Amino acid sequence: MQLGFLVDLHLCMGCKGxxxxxKVENEVPLSTWRxxxxxxxxxxxxxxxxxxxxxxCNHCANAPCERICPVSALHYIENGIVNIDKERCIGxxxxxxxxxxxxxxxxxxxxxxxxxxxxxxxxxxxxxxACVVACPVEANIFGDLDDPTSNISKYIQDHRDTRVRKPEKxxxxxxxxxxxxxxxxxxLVSERVEGFSLFNELKHxxxxxxx
Amino acid sequence: xxxxxxxxxxxxxxxxxLPSIVWGWIITMNMWAKSIGTGVIFLLFYLLKKYxxxxxxLRFPVVVVSIVFIHIFLLFTVIDLHQMFRFWHIFTHPHLTxxxxxxxxxxxVLVALLFLMAFTVFIKxxxxxxxxxxxxxxxxxxxxxxxxxxxxxxxxxxxxxxMPTEAVQMLxxxxxxxxxxxxxxxxxxxxEAKRDLGIILGLSAAVxxxxxxxxxxxxxxxxxxxxxxxxxxxxxxxxxxxFWIGQATAYILPxxxxxxxxxxxxxxxxxxxxxxxxxGLWIVKHVWLVIPQLLNLS
Numbered sequence: 001m002q003l004g005f006l007v008d009l010h011l012c013m014g015c016k017g018x019x020x021x022x023k024v025e026n027e028v029p030l031s032t033w034r035x036x037x038x039x040x041x042x043x044x045x046x047x048x049x050x051x052x053x054x055x056x057c058n059h060c061a062n063a064p065c066e067r068i069c070p071v072s073a074l075h076y077i078e079n080g081i082v083n084i085d086k087e088r089c090i091g092x093x094x095x096x097x098x099x100x101x102x103x104x105x106x107x108x109x110x111x112x113x114x115x116x117x118x119x120x121x122x123x124x125x126x127x128x129x130a131c132v133v134a135c136p137v138e139a140n141i142f143g144d145l146d147d148p149t150s151n152i153s154k155y156i157q158d159h160r161d162t163r164v165r166k167p168e169k170x171x172x173x174x175x176x177x178x179x180x181x182x183x184x185x186x187x188l189v190s191e192r193v194e195g196f197s198l199f200n201e202l203k204h205x206x207x208x209x210x211x
Numbered sequence: 212x213x214x215x216x217x218x219x220x221x222x223x224x225x226x227x228x229l230p231s232i233v234w235g236w237i238i239t240m241n242m243w244a245k246s247i248g249t250g251v252i253f254l255l256f257y258l259l260k261k262y263x264x265x266x267x268x269l270r271f272p273v274v275v276v277s278i279v280f281i282h283i284f285l286l287f288t289v290i291d292l293h294q295m296f297r298f299w300h301i302f303t304h305p306h307l308t309x310x311x312x313x314x315x316x317x318x319x320v321l322v323a324l325l326f327l328m329a330f331t332v333f334i335k336x337x338x339x340x341x342x343x344x345x346x347x348x349x350x351x352x353x354x355x356x357x358x359x360x361x362x363x364x365x366x367x368x369x370x371x372x373x374m375p376t377e378a379v380q381m382l383x384x385x386x387x388x389x390x391x392x393x394x395x396x397x398x399x400x401x402x403e404a405k406r407d408l409g410i411i412l413g414l415s416a417a418v419x420x421x422x423x424x425x426x427x428x429x430x431x432x433x434x435x436x437x438x439x440x441x442x443x444x445x446x447x448x449x450x451x452x453x454f455w456i457g458q459a460t461a462y463i464l465p466x467x468x469x470x471x472x473x474x475x476x477x478x479x480x481x482x483x484x485x486x487x488x489x490x491g492l493w494i495v496k497h498v499w500l501v502i503p504q505l506l507n508l509s
Contacts, residue, residue, distance in 0.1 A: 014225075036226065038226045040223050041224045042219050043219070050224070068309050069306055071301060071304045071312070088300055090298055091294040092292050094362065099368055102229065111293040187507045188436065191223065192222075192226070193223075197224045199225055203228050205231060
């Protein structure tokens with residue numbers, strides 16, 4: 001079994017329901033996120049478009065975070081999920097430096113690394129990840145990539161515009177996007193200005209919540 | 212900024228706050244102290260081979276300096292951990308694909324050897340056994356000084372840090388600070404030995420400077436992320452001033468001072484070069500550590 005995620009960006013409307021569901025399900029502390037939805041506005045008025053991109057851990061087959069972790073706190077489980085053992089983590093932040101997707105953070109409460117686990121605890125109880133359940137338009141598709149009859153496998157077969165983030169890194173992500181372009185998936189093609197923007201203040205935060 | 216931004220006018224308008232600098236000055240201290248701790252071992256080996264009689268008195272003080280700086284390096288390594296009292300997990304649950312774990316094991320062996328060497332030369336007065344152990348200390352010091360480069364290479368997210376380049380820079384940092392420290396410690400050495408140390412210092416500075424300048428000029432021709440990362444040290448970049456202060460202090464001024472000291476046989480100029488190199492290396496290391504972390508990854 002190889003579990004994977006796919007987000008159909010044609011369907012995502014940026015409601016952030018997945019973000020909130022993840023926060024609640026996993027008790028993610030303030031100022032940290034396992035899953036977030038990024039808005040990028042494209043074009044000049046009146047020719048403008050807003051894109052929404054849910055971003056989470058990619059559960060790479062060749063995960064740099066798993067490789068650099070000195071104590072195997074980050075490890076694979078049999079269904080392909082890159083899981084984390086917070087009791088073993090020493091908080092060296094090597095995984096944060098290694099992850100090319102910025103998907104790992106230091107939990108300010110436990111002072112250990114944390115990230116999306118595809119809700120491994122729910123999957124162990126035969127439930128879907130919280131973000132999948134919360135999505136009102138079924139933009140999040142989750143399933144077994146090794147099973148050609150699974151929804152996710154069929155979706156990949158049916159959509160030629162399936163992409164992953166940063167394929168050049170050689171991480172072999174198990175997280176796919178349909179309908180995403182560079183603006184969605186490459187952070188370098190959009191401008192990110194610190195300060196108040198649409199509704200919130202974009203900025204960099206102290207690592208580990210020391211504030 | 213990336214050319215595509217002008218074409219698409221894409222602006223992030225709603226997102227969360229991203230983590231700022233993850234590895235800061237504490238890790239800079241780590242790399243800087245480790246360069247001194249291993250560098251003095253390399254240069255002691257050289258001096259004992261070339262000037263066995265005149266440099267003999269340096270055996271014990273150099274090992275003590277190495278022990279002190281390796282422990283500074285270890286102290287800053289541990290205090291940077293968010294769960295520092297779990298550092299022993301590296302020994303009970305080591306993950307051997309991680310340069311962090313492998314490096315920690317090797318440096319532990321090196322520390323034990325250094326203490327044994329100090330005991331051998333200071334208590335037992337056995338210089339022959341010391342010199343045999345010094346060979347193993349040199350062998351162990353090579354991976355110890357290189358393993359931070361391996362950690363940087365395993366940091367897939369940071370394209371500026373490439374393994375061959377960082378490995379060379381780590382070795383040069385060790386020879387730079389090792390020669391500089393021994394210039395400051397070797398008051399009783401003959402002029403020829405001090406001149407040799409000065410030449411090693413000057414050459415280390417010259418090669419390291421060339422490597423940095425090569426990365427500055429040619430790195431952006433290969434990688435999109437390198438272009439963005441190096442903007443922090445170019446033009447009005449946030450770290451441009453600090454970068455050039457570091458390059459001048461660690462490399463340019465020591466190179467000039469070494470040349471002047473050799474032409475004038477001035478030991479004062481050599482000592483000034485040594486002090487500048489040691490201080491400047493901290494700045495250089497810090498800038499190179501921090502700027503890839505300014506890159507937005509998501």
